Amino acid sequence: MTEHNRLEPAVPWVEVVATETDWDAADPSLLTSMFAQLVLIRSFEEYVLELAAAGLVHGPAHSSIGQEGGAVGSVLGLTSEDTVNGSHRGHHQFLAKALHHVEPKGIDPTAVLSDDVRTVLLRTLAEICGLDRGWSHGRGGSMHLQWHEAGAIGTNAIVGGGVPLAAGSAWAHRQAGTDAVAVTYFGDGAVNIGSTLETMNLAAAWELPLCFFIENNRYAVSTSVEEATGEPRLSGRGPGFGIASWKVDGMDPLAVHLAMTEALSHLRAGNGPAVVEADVYRYFHQNGPFPGSAFRYRTKEEEAEWRARDPIEQVGLNLTRRGILDAASLDGFTAQAKALMAELGDVLLEPLPGGKRGERQIKPSEWPNPTFAHVGIRGDLSELADARFADHDTFDGELTETKFISAVADVMRRRMETDERVVVMGEDVHRLGGGTNGATKGLAEAFPDRVLGTPISENAFTGLGGGVALDGRFRPVVELMYADFMWVAADQIFNQIGKARHMYGGDGAVPFVLRSKVAMGTGYGSQHSMDPAGVFATAPGWRIVAPSTPFDYVGLMNTALRLEDPVVVLEHVDLYSSSGDGPVDDFDYCIPVGKAAVRRTGSDVTILSYLAMTAYALEAVEQVGTVDAEVIDLRWLDRASIDWETIGASIRKTNRVLIAEQGPTGTSYGSWLADAIQHRFFDWLDHPVERVTGGEASPSISKVLERAAMARSEEVAVKLREMMAEGSGA
Numbered sequence: 001m002t003e004h005n006r007l008e009p010a011v012p013w014v015e016v017v018a019t020e021t022d023w024d025a026a027d028p029s030l031l032t033s034m035f036a037q038l039v040l041i042r043s044f045e046e047y048v049l050e051l052a053a054a055g056l057v058h059g060p061a062h063s064s065i066g067q068e069g070g071a072v073g074s075v076l077g078l079t080s081e082d083t084v085n086g087s088h089r090g091h092h093q094f095l096a097k098a099l100h101h102v103e104p105k106g107i108d109p110t111a112v113l114s115d116d117v118r119t120v121l122l123r124t125l126a127e128i129c130g131l132d133r134g135w136s137h138g139r140g141g142s143m144h145l146q147w148h149e150a151g152a153i154g155t156n157a158i159v160g161g162g163v164p165l166a167a168g169s170a171w172a173h174r175q176a177g178t179d180a181v182a183v184t185y186f187g188d189g190a191v192n193i194g195s196t197l198e199t200m201n202l203a204a205a206w207e208l209p210l211c212f213f214i215e216n217n218r219y220a221v222s223t224s225v226e227e228a229t230g231e232p233r234l235s236g237r238g239p240g241f242g243i244a245s246w247k248v249d250g251m252d253p254l255a256v257h258l259a260m261t262e263a264l265s266h267l268r269a270g271n272g273p274a275v276v277e278a279d280v281y282r283y284f285h286q287n288g289p290f291p292g293s294a295f296r297y298r299t300k301e302e303e304a305e306w307r308a309r310d311p312i313e314q315v316g317l318n319l320t321r322r323g324i325l326d327a328a329s330l331d332g333f334t335a336q337a338k339a340l341m342a343e344l345g346d347v348l349l350e351p352l353p354g355g356k357r358g359e360r361q362i363k364p365s366e367w368p369n370p371t372f373a374h375v376g377i378r379g380d381l382s383e384l385a386d387a388r389f390a391d392h393d394t395f396d397g398e399l400t401e402t403k404f405i406s407a408v409a410d411v412m413r414r415r416m417e418t419d420e421r422v423v424v425m426g427e428d429v430h431r432l433g434g435g436t437n438g439a440t441k442g443l444a445e446a447f448p449d450r451v452l453g454t455p456i457s458e459n460a461f462t463g464l465g466g467g468v469a470l471d472g473r474f475r476p477v478v479e480l481m482y483a484d485f486m487w488v489a490a491d492q493i494f495n496q497i498g499k500a501r502h503m504y505g506g507d508g509a510v511p512f513v514l515r516s517k518v519a520m521g522t523g524y525g526s527q528h529s530m531d532p533a534g535v536f537a538t539a540p541g542w543r544i545v546a547p548s549t550p551f552d553y554v555g556l557m558n559t560a561l562r563l564e565d566p567v568v569v570l571e572h573v574d575l576y577s578s579s580g581d582g583p584v585d586d587f588d589y590c591i592p593v594g595k596a597a598v599r600r601t602g603s604d605v606t607i608l609s610y611l612a613m614t615a616y617a618l619e620a621v622e623q624v625g626t627v628d629a630e631v632i633d634l635r636w637l638d639r640a641s642i643d644w645e646t647i648g649a650s651i652r653k654t655n656r657v658l659i660a661e662q663g664p665t666g667t668s669y670g671s672w673l674a675d676a677i678q679h680r681f682f683d684w685l686d687h688p689v690e691r692v693t694g695g696e697a698s699p700s701i702s703k704v705l706e707r708a709a710m711a712r713s714e715e716v717a718v719k720l721r722e723m724m725a726e727g728s729g730a
Contacts, residue, residue, distance in 0.1 A: 153165070164463020199460045246274070378543065405438050423474050440479075486514075547571070548575060549580045558589065
């Protein structure tokens with residue numbers, strides 16, 4: 001007979017219920033502040049819906065009316081050093097954290113509201129309306145609310161997208177030696193998102209002080225929890241990852257506070273992450289002022305049942321039952337909150353000229369200046385003011401023949417020795433004698449707490465690195481083993497890290513370095529060979545570095561690690577085993593941003609290339625023999641860092657351009673570069689800009705098919721002969 005042994009979770013999974021005894025034991029100031037926060041947030045949300053109905057909110061208005069109990073109950077146990085982030089439905093989370101920051105002892109509903117409270121509400125309202133006095137000068141709007149000083153590190157429009165970033169914040173708290181924690185708020189929809197589940201696993205493995213706070217409002221837009229998952233008790237996800245978990249009625253703010261108090265004790269004691277699931281209910285549809293029943297995915301009876309347990313009513317009844325406040329005081333504060341919102345609205349709005357009675361518009365003076373639209377996509381490079389710049393022709397240190405891969409490891413060792421903020425993470429970077437290629441050789445032994453081997457979960461650890469960068473206390477260097485894996489982590493790379501500076505106002509640093517290799521020509525096939533430069537060049541926010549020599553790698557990596565922008569450092573497997581000049585003992589010089597290198601001077605044609613293709617271009621010129629080509633190694637590939645001065649000087653001399661790259665034509669880097677050249681230098685061109693790329697297909701495993709799909713020196717040589725033949729009229 002087969003034995004069946006029942007397995008139990010290795011960590012607690014409990015439900016917390018507040019009793020009347022708990023309500024009687026609760027500190028009166030806790031309950032009064034809880035009531036004040038709930039009412040202020042509810043009044044704020046109701047006013048936002050009024051503005052949205054009047055067409056004064058451009059974009060969505062995802063109200064949290066009905067869900068306030070979860071946010072308020074969870075925040076009142078936090079400090080300003082603790083950090084929170086949330087989802088697109090995050091007004092209540094942001095306001096709860098911001099209000100608690102400015103009034104850490106609590107808000108007294110019998111007193112006049114402070115100027116700090118008014119400022120929080122006004123700036124948040126302005127941000128939601130897209131106005132200049134908002135936290136991000138109107139760029140973030142309803143779904144991207146951030147105030148670093150309050151520990152509110154940013155709500156997020158991508159479902160589950162902010163969860164890995166919060167893990168980075170939690171890691172930074174612990175690495176800095178504090179007992180601060182991070183809380184990431186998300187809903188029942190995000191529970192099934194890969195980035196959320198990956199982060200739960202990573203946080204458990206690394207024992208991070210991170211609370212996964214699930215606001216289970218039962219509907220992801222209109223899809224119910226029961227439709228979306230086989231286990232609707234969503235806190236059950238926690239024990240599966242070894243995470244202690246609590247379930248609580250989110251309509252009962254005191255119960256939430258009690259559960260969160262237990263979870264915070266667990267987190268601050270260094271026992272790893274926690275899950276708190278709060279059952280809440282949004283009274284309105286996904287967006288706008290209509291109930292879900294209007295769209296027929298909920299019944300009016302269901303809505304009435306949840307409204308009967310309203311969090312404000314629950315706290316108010318217990319305040320009056322205990323004689324802490326009377327009904328008149330409660331009603332008076334509610335009226336004060338509504339009046340305050342109307343007053344704040346008057347700061348931002350004015351009567352609509354020629355409009356009907358009561359119609360209003362945003363005051364013109366409140367809008368951001370249109371010239372601000374593109375400010376802050378990247379930084380201004382002021383962080384390089386004290387850098388020591390050198391290039392191969394100006395370097396005064398000793399050079400020696402150096403393997404490219406040795407330069408990669410040596411410069412990272414130097415930076416980790418001199419800058420305790422630098423941390424390296426990625427798959428296998430702490431094993432195999434320096435990762436799969438030797439790029440981190442010796443680092444794990446020298447810096448065991450700053451070389452972090454990760455699970456195979458690119459979304460989670462890339463996003464965690466992004467959260468570390470946004471925290472500002474550390475400088476993460478994240479390695480993705482192959483460039484193709486960037487697309488596994490695409491949300492974190494492009495939606496989160498690349499957009500963060502601009503989205504949150506343009507002045508926040510994102511010191512993040514992403515390393516990855518192009519493995520074209522190694523037989524690794526379609527999913528391990530891509531060159532991502534062309535795609536990155538279309539993405540805002542990123543700087544792109546492509547070193548082709550050991551000397552350049554050292555100088556370019558040093559610059560990348562000084563920058564306050566995210567930088568992708570591309571490496572090519574062909575280069576790892578190559579050798580060239582490299583520094584003997586000076587690993588501190590920087591190569592300037594936006595400075596290309598002329599590898600060969602010439603007068604017939606300008607060849608623009610990067611990475612391993614630069615050497616193939618030089619080889620092709622020698623093969624042809626009859627073409628005096630100028631070969632420029634671009635080194636910096638992003639739109640903001642292209643060396644137009646060097647390129648322009650060469651074009652004015654040669655009047656012909658060939659862009660040479662290895663990868664497929666569909667994701668070609670040269671496609672946008674050719675367009676830009678023809679717009680900038682049309683009058684100097686005697687010939688259309690030509691390009692050498694691979695074919696449409698990605699490289700295959702077969703050695704013959706792989707070679708047929710990519711470009712090297714032979715393809716460059718053929719194109720050079722064609723160009724010169726056309727130029728001569730032959």
